[in-house]
Amino acid sequence: DSGVTQTPKHLITATGQRVTLRCSPRSGDLSVYWYQQSLDQGLQFLIQYYNGEERAKGNILERFSAQQFPDLHSELNLSSLELGDSALYFCASSVGQGVDNTEAFFGQGTRLTVV
Amino acid sequence: GQNIDQPTEMTATEGAIVQINCTYQTSGFNGLFWYQQHAGEAPTFLSYNVLDGLEEKGRFSSFLSRSKGYSYLLLKELQMKDSASYLCAVKAAGNKLTFGGGTRVLVKP
Numbered sequence: 440d441s442g443v444t445q446t447p448k449h450l451i452t453a454t455g456q457r458v459t460l461r462c463s464p465r466s467g468d469l470s471v472y473w474y475q476q477s478l479d480q481g482l483q484f485l486i487q488y489y490n491g492e493e494r495a496k497g498n499i500l501e502r503f504s505a506q507q508f509p510d511l512h513s514e515l516n517l518s519s520l521e522l523g524d525s526a527l528y529f530c531a532s533s534v535g536q537g538v539d540n541t542e543a544f545f546g547q548g549t550r551l552t553v554v
Numbered sequence: 555g556q557n558i559d560q561p562t563e564m565t566a567t568e569g570a571i572v573q574i575n576c577t578y579q580t581s582g583f584n585g586l587f588w589y590q591q592h593a594g595e596a597p598t599f600l601s602y603n604v605l606d607g608l609e610e611k612g613r614f615s616s617f618l619s620r621s622k623g624y625s626y627l628l629l630k631e632l633q634m635k636d637s638a639s640y641l642c643a644v645k646a647a648g649n650k651l652t653f654g655g656g657t658r659v660l661v662k663p
Contacts, residue, residue: 529596
Protein backbone atom coordinates (compact mmCIF):
# COMPACT_ATOMS: atom_id res chain seq x y z
CA ASP A 440 0.00 0.00 0.00
CA SER A 441 1.59 3.26 -1.20
CA GLY A 442 -0.56 5.46 1.02
CA VAL A 443 -2.11 7.23 -1.99
CA THR A 444 -5.87 6.66 -2.22
CA GLN A 445 -7.88 6.99 -5.39
CA THR A 446 -11.64 6.74 -5.74
CA PRO A 447 -13.54 5.28 -7.40
CA LYS A 448 -11.61 2.19 -8.50
CA HIS A 449 -13.84 1.64 -11.51
CA LEU A 450 -16.14 3.99 -13.40
CA ILE A 451 -18.35 3.29 -16.38
CA THR A 452 -20.08 6.21 -18.05
CA ALA A 453 -21.54 7.27 -21.38
CA THR A 454 -20.07 9.55 -24.02
CA GLY A 455 -20.74 13.21 -23.42
CA GLN A 456 -20.89 12.82 -19.66
CA ARG A 457 -18.69 14.37 -16.99
CA VAL A 458 -16.90 12.54 -14.17
CA THR A 459 -14.72 13.47 -11.21
CA LEU A 460 -11.82 11.35 -10.03
CA ARG A 461 -10.52 11.86 -6.53
CA CYS A 462 -7.06 11.43 -5.03
CA SER A 463 -5.81 11.67 -1.46
CA PRO A 464 -2.01 11.92 -1.30
CA ARG A 465 0.24 10.27 1.28
CA SER A 466 0.31 12.04 4.60
CA GLY A 467 2.84 14.87 4.39
CA ASP A 468 3.10 14.92 0.60
CA LEU A 469 2.45 18.31 -0.96
CA SER A 470 2.63 17.41 -4.65
CA VAL A 471 -0.03 15.56 -6.58
CA TYR A 472 0.45 14.35 -10.15
CA TRP A 473 -2.16 12.99 -12.54
CA TYR A 474 -1.33 10.49 -15.29
CA GLN A 475 -3.37 8.79 -18.00
CA GLN A 476 -2.51 5.29 -19.20
CA SER A 477 -4.44 4.00 -22.19
CA LEU A 478 -4.36 0.35 -23.25
CA ASP A 479 -0.82 -0.56 -24.30
CA GLN A 480 0.30 3.05 -23.87
CA GLY A 481 2.84 4.51 -21.52
CA LEU A 482 2.00 6.80 -18.67
CA GLN A 483 1.11 10.24 -20.03
CA PHE A 484 1.66 13.11 -17.62
CA LEU A 485 -1.38 15.34 -17.34
CA ILE A 486 -0.81 17.88 -14.59
CA GLN A 487 0.91 18.52 -11.25
CA TYR A 488 -0.20 20.53 -8.24
CA TYR A 489 2.00 21.58 -5.36
CA ASN A 490 0.43 22.85 -2.16
CA GLY A 491 -2.71 23.96 -3.94
CA GLU A 492 -1.13 25.59 -6.96
CA GLU A 493 -0.64 24.28 -10.47
CA ARG A 494 3.07 23.50 -10.90
CA ALA A 495 3.43 21.74 -14.24
CA LYS A 496 1.22 20.90 -17.15
CA GLY A 497 1.52 18.08 -19.65
CA ASN A 498 -0.68 16.95 -22.50
CA ILE A 499 -3.94 17.66 -20.73
CA LEU A 500 -6.97 18.26 -22.92
CA GLU A 501 -9.06 21.40 -22.49
CA ARG A 502 -12.00 19.15 -21.58
CA PHE A 503 -10.01 18.04 -18.52
CA SER A 504 -9.32 20.12 -15.46
CA ALA A 505 -7.93 19.53 -12.02
CA GLN A 506 -7.53 21.22 -8.68
CA GLN A 507 -5.91 20.64 -5.33
CA PHE A 508 -7.81 21.62 -2.23
CA PRO A 509 -6.53 23.11 1.08
CA ASP A 510 -6.52 19.64 2.67
CA LEU A 511 -4.23 18.61 -0.28
CA HIS A 512 -6.60 16.14 -1.86
CA SER A 513 -7.02 16.56 -5.59
CA GLU A 514 -9.76 16.06 -8.13
CA LEU A 515 -9.50 15.48 -11.85
CA ASN A 516 -12.58 16.49 -13.80
CA LEU A 517 -13.18 14.98 -17.22
CA SER A 518 -16.02 16.41 -19.30
CA SER A 519 -17.65 15.79 -22.69
CA LEU A 520 -16.25 12.30 -22.47
CA GLU A 521 -15.28 10.43 -25.62
CA LEU A 522 -14.63 6.74 -26.20
CA GLY A 523 -10.92 7.50 -26.47
CA ASP A 524 -10.85 8.78 -22.90
CA SER A 525 -11.22 5.23 -21.63
CA ALA A 526 -8.03 4.59 -19.69
CA LEU A 527 -6.46 4.04 -16.31
CA TYR A 528 -5.99 7.34 -14.50
CA PHE A 529 -3.26 7.33 -11.88
CA CYS A 530 -2.59 9.83 -9.19
CA ALA A 531 0.86 10.04 -7.59
CA SER A 532 2.17 12.12 -4.73
CA SER A 533 5.57 13.24 -3.49
CA VAL A 534 6.92 15.35 -0.68
CA GLY A 535 8.61 18.07 -2.67
CA GLN A 536 7.91 20.09 -5.76
CA GLY A 537 9.48 17.40 -7.87
CA VAL A 538 12.85 18.90 -8.71
CA ASP A 539 14.83 16.70 -6.36
CA ASN A 540 15.14 12.95 -5.98
CA THR A 541 11.81 12.57 -4.29
CA GLU A 542 10.17 9.50 -5.64
CA ALA A 543 6.53 9.62 -6.53
CA PHE A 544 4.17 7.11 -4.93
CA PHE A 545 1.29 5.96 -7.09
CA GLY A 546 -2.28 5.17 -6.17
CA GLN A 547 -4.02 2.06 -7.51
CA GLY A 548 -5.68 4.04 -10.26
CA THR A 549 -9.21 4.62 -11.48
CA ARG A 550 -10.24 2.58 -14.49
CA LEU A 551 -12.56 4.71 -16.60
CA THR A 552 -14.64 3.06 -19.31
CA VAL A 553 -16.61 5.30 -21.65
CA VAL A 554 -19.36 3.50 -23.55
CA GLY B 555 10.41 18.16 -26.15
CA GLN B 556 11.04 14.93 -24.34
CA ASN B 557 11.87 11.63 -25.99
CA ILE B 558 12.39 8.43 -24.04
CA ASP B 559 12.99 5.13 -25.82
CA GLN B 560 13.02 1.61 -24.46
CA PRO B 561 12.37 -1.78 -26.07
CA THR B 562 8.76 -2.88 -26.18
CA GLU B 563 9.23 -6.43 -25.00
CA MET B 564 11.89 -8.84 -23.74
CA THR B 565 11.79 -12.51 -22.85
CA ALA B 566 14.17 -14.26 -20.48
CA THR B 567 14.45 -17.51 -18.56
CA GLU B 568 13.97 -17.92 -14.83
CA GLY B 569 17.33 -17.54 -13.06
CA ALA B 570 18.89 -15.57 -15.92
CA ILE B 571 19.85 -11.89 -16.23
CA VAL B 572 18.07 -9.30 -18.34
CA GLN B 573 19.20 -5.78 -19.18
CA ILE B 574 16.61 -3.18 -20.17
CA ASN B 575 18.04 -0.16 -21.97
CA CYS B 576 16.62 3.33 -21.95
CA THR B 577 17.78 6.29 -24.01
CA TYR B 578 16.49 9.79 -23.50
CA GLN B 579 16.57 13.28 -24.96
CA THR B 580 15.10 15.84 -22.62
CA SER B 581 15.14 19.54 -21.86
CA GLY B 582 17.18 19.55 -18.68
CA PHE B 583 17.85 16.57 -16.44
CA ASN B 584 17.03 16.17 -12.78
CA GLY B 585 17.25 12.40 -12.45
CA LEU B 586 16.12 9.12 -13.94
CA PHE B 587 13.75 6.66 -12.30
CA TRP B 588 12.85 3.06 -12.95
CA TYR B 589 9.43 1.77 -11.98
CA GLN B 590 7.91 -1.71 -12.11
CA GLN B 591 4.29 -2.10 -13.11
CA HIS B 592 2.30 -5.32 -13.07
CA ALA B 593 -0.67 -5.36 -15.45
CA GLY B 594 -3.53 -3.21 -14.18
CA GLU B 595 -1.65 -2.17 -11.06
CA ALA B 596 0.14 0.96 -9.90
CA PRO B 597 3.77 1.57 -10.81
CA THR B 598 6.14 0.94 -7.91
CA PHE B 599 9.48 2.64 -7.47
CA LEU B 600 12.62 0.59 -8.14
CA SER B 601 15.56 2.98 -8.43
CA TYR B 602 16.79 6.53 -8.92
CA ASN B 603 19.97 7.77 -10.61
CA VAL B 604 21.10 11.36 -10.87
CA LEU B 605 24.89 10.90 -11.08
CA ASP B 606 26.76 8.72 -13.55
CA GLY B 607 27.41 5.19 -12.44
CA LEU B 608 25.80 2.07 -11.08
CA GLU B 609 23.30 1.86 -8.23
CA GLU B 610 22.77 -1.62 -6.83
CA LYS B 611 19.75 -2.73 -4.86
CA GLY B 612 19.60 -6.44 -4.27
CA ARG B 613 18.77 -8.24 -7.51
CA PHE B 614 18.16 -4.96 -9.32
CA SER B 615 20.83 -2.50 -10.51
CA SER B 616 20.50 0.70 -12.50
CA PHE B 617 23.16 2.50 -14.49
CA LEU B 618 23.28 6.04 -15.82
CA SER B 619 25.45 7.88 -18.33
CA ARG B 620 24.31 11.49 -18.58
CA SER B 621 26.68 12.34 -21.44
CA LYS B 622 25.18 9.54 -23.53
CA GLY B 623 21.58 10.05 -22.42
CA TYR B 624 21.51 6.37 -21.50
CA SER B 625 20.43 4.18 -18.65
CA TYR B 626 19.86 0.50 -18.09
CA LEU B 627 18.08 -1.60 -15.51
CA LEU B 628 19.67 -4.96 -14.78
CA LEU B 629 17.55 -7.71 -13.29
CA LYS B 630 19.52 -10.67 -11.93
CA GLU B 631 18.40 -14.14 -10.82
CA LEU B 632 15.09 -13.64 -12.56
CA GLN B 633 11.98 -14.94 -10.84
CA MET B 634 8.55 -15.59 -12.33
CA LYS B 635 7.14 -12.68 -10.30
CA ASP B 636 9.50 -10.33 -12.18
CA SER B 637 7.23 -10.65 -15.23
CA ALA B 638 5.96 -7.08 -15.52
CA SER B 639 6.46 -3.84 -17.39
CA TYR B 640 9.48 -1.76 -16.49
CA LEU B 641 9.13 1.97 -16.98
CA CYS B 642 12.00 4.37 -17.47
CA ALA B 643 11.13 7.92 -16.43
CA VAL B 644 13.12 11.13 -16.62
CA LYS B 645 12.61 14.16 -14.46
CA ALA B 646 13.45 17.04 -16.76
CA ALA B 647 13.11 20.77 -16.43
CA GLY B 648 9.74 21.98 -15.22
CA ASN B 649 9.07 19.29 -12.59
CA LYS B 650 7.57 16.85 -15.06
CA LEU B 651 8.28 13.16 -14.69
CA THR B 652 8.11 11.86 -18.27
CA PHE B 653 7.74 8.13 -18.81
CA GLY B 654 8.89 5.93 -21.65
CA GLY B 655 6.45 3.46 -23.15
CA GLY B 656 7.64 0.67 -20.87
CA THR B 657 9.32 -2.66 -21.53
CA ARG B 658 7.25 -5.77 -20.97
CA VAL B 659 9.44 -8.53 -19.54
CA LEU B 660 8.22 -12.09 -19.74
CA VAL B 661 10.02 -14.60 -17.55
CA LYS B 662 9.71 -18.19 -18.73
CA PRO B 663 10.37 -21.32 -16.63
